[in-house]
Amino acid sequence: GDRYPHQVSGGQLQRIMAAMALISDPLLVVLDEPTTALDVTTQIDVLRAFKRVVRERGATAVYVSHDLAVVAQMADQIIVLNGGQILEDNGTAALLKSPNHEYTRQLLDAARPAAKIRLDDVARGTAPLLTIQGLTAGYGPRDLHGLPRIRVLEDIDLTLHRGQAMGIIGESGSGKSTLARVVAGLLQPCRGEVTFDGQPLSGDLKGRSADQFRRIQMVFQNADTALNPMHSIATILGRPLRAYHGLKGAAQRRRIDELLDLVKLPRSIAERRPGALSGGQKQRINLARALAATPDLILCDEVTSALDSVVGAAILELLAELRRELGVSYLFISHDISTVRALCDDVAVMYSGHIVESGSRDALAQAPFHPYTNLLVNSVPALRQGWLESTAVTCKLPPISAPTANQRELCTFLNRCPLRVEGLCNHTAPNRRTLVGGSDILCHLDSAQLSAGQPTLVLPIQGAYA
Structure with missing residues (x-):
């Protein structure tokens, strides 16, 4: 009761918000995407809490979500909206069994991304591209043994081959993003070795060659904060083209058009700013910026978690297609095992800084x-x-x-x-x-x-x- 919001977890914050909404003993409660950004394990606890309280109070609840699987646990009746219009209105059981509208079927397909993505025709190399051995990393001052006060990663071993997609899953705080930061050169490890294409990979960007810097790119979770809202898309994509490949003028513009084609966006979008784009379009620009460097490895950190299910599924299909066409490798980070299994050949499960299970999909x-x-x-x-x-x-x-x-x-x-x-x-x-x-x-x-x-x-x- 005496803590501030930043001192509690996301799941606890959602429960607090629910308590605030129920203080006045309302007859109607509107729940607007209350679990979208939560881990799957936390989501269960929050859903149970919402459902129990609503039933105990005898209130009516309107649950807004893009995830039909979540809605199915909360709702007796489902209304499907798109473009401001009601496309389908049916009982939950009937809608899940026999959807009437094509858009409803798209929502159901998006809940099963592995059913649509092909991995059997992806060419994988035999030589390791990224090798991590005995990696330990964390934050804060180091002790006499060189270990940080807050250890986030402990004794991590991982091998990623050229053309391979490796999924890293786990709850928030398991060390997934910290692992990506180490590989990207944004965090110096305190122990272990990291090699890239057979060459030692420095723990910070200053110690890396320009070629290593170019060949490893990162796509962040939130495109809203990753893209400069003051710059046009052409400026955002032009910067890595100029820095890595020296492209200017007409040559740069031709390559920008090619990148927009690659991520399936209209070329006319180049003159817009990020604020004029949808969430899915911004994430495609985020990916196009990484591809501008012509990388061998892309670190994808929760790239679909902030998107609705249909758009997220489309991003997954795009990533799979780019992998087939370009032979790029992915280190794909997520808390959702279904999403990881849709795109990745192999999966590593992390808990509290350790890999507790690893194997093929x-x-x-x-x-x-x-x-x-x-x-x-x-x-x-x-x-x-x-x-x-x-x-x-x-x-x-x-x-x-x-x-x-x-x-x-x-x-x-x-x-x-x-x-x-x-x-x-x-x-x-x-x-x-x-x-x-x-x-x-x-x-x-x-x-x-x-x-x-x-x-x-x-x-x-x-x-x-x-």
């Missing part, structure tokens, strides 16, 4: 999983009514608490793990082991033990509306 398609991966998988809303209630037992975990000083070398998921073994997990650090499906996990439990404690769950790559 197929290996992470079916249980058993690491207990934390299992939590993420089961936190993605299904396109059916009643899913929220049916997952109440599966996703109910002990409260989050940071490891104590003498637990620092133990499993970081220990205090949240529903499958932890007393006398083992709280005394001995886990080793890596390979599961039946082929993924590697950081856990004491083997495939049989994990299977016994987890529900059988298959994540389909293809799917129907039912």
